[in-house]
Amino acid sequence: MTVVITGMGLFSPVGRGVADTFTALTTGRSGLGRPPEGHPARESLEVAGVLPPIDPRTVATGPETKVLDRVVLFALLTAADALADAGIVVGRDVDPARIGVVVGGVGGMSTLEQQVIARTERGRAAVSPYLLTGILPNMASARIAIAHGIRGYSSSVGTACASGAQAVADAARLIRAGEADVVLCGASEAPLFPTFADTFGNARALARGWADPTEASRPFDRRRNGFVLAEGAALLVLERAGHAAARGARTYAEVAGYGSTTDAHHPTMPRPDGEGAADCMRAALARADVPPAEVGYVNAHGTGTKLGDIAESTALGKVFGVGGVPVSSTKALTGHLLGASGVVEAAACALALRAGLLPPTYHLDDPDPDCPADHVRDVPRASRAEFALTNSFGFGGQNVSLLLRRTTGAGARPAEPGR
Numbered sequence: 152m153t154v155v156i157t158g159m160g161l162f163s164p165v166g167r168g169v170a171d172t173f174t175a176l177t178t179g180r181s182g183l184g185r186p187p188e189g190h191p192a193r194e195s196l197e198v199a200g201v202l203p204p205i206d207p208r209t210v211a212t213g214p215e216t217k218v219l220d221r222v223v224l225f226a227l228l229t230a231a232d233a234l235a236d237a238g239i240v241v242g243r244d245v246d247p248a249r250i251g252v253v254v255g256g257v258g259g260m261s262t263l264e265q266q267v268i269a270r271t272e273r274g275r276a277a278v279s280p281y282l283l284t285g286i287l288p289n290m291a292s293a294r295i296a297i298a299h300g301i302r303g304y305s306s307s308v309g310t311a312c313a314s315g316a317q318a319v320a321d322a323a324r325l326i327r328a329g330e331a332d333v334v335l336c337g338a339s340e341a342p343l344f345p346t347f348a349d350t351f352g353n354a355r356a357l358a359r360g361w362a363d364p365t366e367a368s369r370p371f372d373r374r375r376n377g378f379v380l381a382e383g384a385a386l387l388v389l390e391r392a393g394h395a396a397a398r399g400a401r402t403y404a405e406v407a408g409y410g411s412t413t414d415a416h417h418p419t420m421p422r423p424d425g426e427g428a429a430d431c432m433r434a435a436l437a438r439a440d441v442p443p444a445e446v447g448y449v450n451a452h453g454t455g456t457k458l459g460d461i462a463e464s465t466a467l468g469k470v471f472g473v474g475g476v477p478v479s480s481t482k483a484l485t486g487h488l489l490g491a492s493g494v495v496e497a498a499a500c501a502l503a504l505r506a507g508l509l510p511p512t513y514h515l516d517d518p519d520p521d522c523p524a525d526h527v528r529d530v531p532r533a534s535r536a537e538f539a540l541t542n543s544f545g546f547g548g549q550n551v552s553l554l555l556r557r558t559t560g561a562g563a564r565p566a567e568p569g570r
Contacts, residue, residue, distance in 0.1 A: 154323045155402040155558060157395050158237025158388030159498050160229030160337075163485050164200030164381050168232065172495070173502045176510040177531045181365035181484045183379055186343070191261075195348035196357070198364035200381025200486035211294075218266070218285035220259025221341035225384035226291035227298060230335055234299065237388040237400065239333065241299045244398055251304035251331045252295050253322050254386070255314025255338035255490045258288035258307075264346050291339050303331050311545030312452075313411075314338045314490030315385065316553055319497060320409035322389045332394040338490040339384035351380060354419075358455060366514050368487075370453035370480035371460050371526060373517040378454040381486030385494035404501035407441065407538065407556040410434025414548025421459055421544060425466030428542065431550035432470045435540060439554050443471045446554070447536020448509050448527075450496045452544045453480025454487050463542065464522040477534070479512040479527040493543030497553050500539035504557035509534045 161168060164182025165175035175182065182200050186193040190201065202225070207216035210227040230252075234240070241247050262285040269277040284290055289307040296305050304325055308318045315338030322336035342348070351357050358367040358377040369375040395402060412434065414427035421428065436443060449471075452463055467478060481499050488495060503509050511527040518526055536557070543551045 152327045153392035154326045154406045155392050156387050156404050157390045157400045158233040160233030160386040162229050163383035163495050176481050179513050183486050184364050192343045192348045195345050198367045198379050215281045218279045218281045220262040220285050222259050222339045223291050223294050226339035229384045229386040230295040233386045233388050245333045247300050247302040250301050250333040252292045252301050253306050253318040253336045254291040255308035255318040256340045259286035261344035262286050310549040312489050313543040313545035313549040313551040316493030316543035316551035323406045326391050332391045334389045337386035337494040340489045340491045341382045343382050368455050368483045369514045370455045371522040372515050373519045375455040379486035381488045383488045384491050402558040405556040405558050408435040408439030408554035410552045412550045416548050419546050421462035425462045428466035428550050429469040431552045435552040435554040446538045448539040449476050449478045450500050450541040451478050451480045452542040461521045473523045474525045477527050478524040483513040496541045500541050500555050504539050
């Protein structure tokens, strides 16, 4: 059964929406900078991908708005954008029981931190009775379902930085199994608060020491020294192709295959031989019955960490051969949105296939010889690729690869990335 992407909701440091996002990724407009004065993580982060403040009353009402974590706010905003982009009103365009929602992420941890501080400073009575509905990982999915009357399958995914990509794979599986006609899927993350920032900082995982914060995220570059923490969300509307065609929907791309494997190696470090990641990419290709030579682009996980970039490069070489496929990492501009990164990058792949233009890795001034690849650098590259693959790797050895196919068949109205 063919599964297609018919809508996108994107909210990341490089912008909100399809046009803003793809324009930034192909023109080099960075979303990274020093956290502004008054930001709670300003003392913990030299550079970050910060989104503007959001008034909870724009997406919710009642006393619970006081403890709605940014995770939920981002999810509600991008869900509404994705459904509108797909032209879907639940109950009019899809049976409420035949649409599902799967959203990944760690949940409202910043709200938990704030409530722990409140209890410590002011006592038990300071703890909000709405705490759980502010922090539980399933609340993003639940709030979306409530807001749009979605009565089908609903769940949350917690596979660290692979969560968003795993949500897309799970959604495709639901549709292929006949359990849904439409699934809203992706991830939302809001990690820019002191405790979360400090744990990464103390682990020496974050980029540091850059005079120009926009140049701090440098995947595959010899001078890279860590990733840049960012917040945001991305949700895609996946739809059974026949259902999309029946309502005359535009399609961005087909979800042709997906792979999910586990390194079984270390809680935080990737397998140095890249074999778990390589197996994941092979699984995605095998599910679609697509040989490696037909893949025209890989949007890499590429966070800018020493070990991670080398392990992924090793895995890419095993699957495609060294220099066998054009590779780039858009995290150079967006930073690392943790679980939400994979969905932003899946969207980037879909838009790249549609536009025939591959976004480059910016700030890749001196490619690390331990990361050999056909790097797309500095400027976008014209391409006639039919297939693009995106990788997401997370703590615990979680690996997810998504394989997308350009849609040019009858009945598919082209989506213009700059619209």
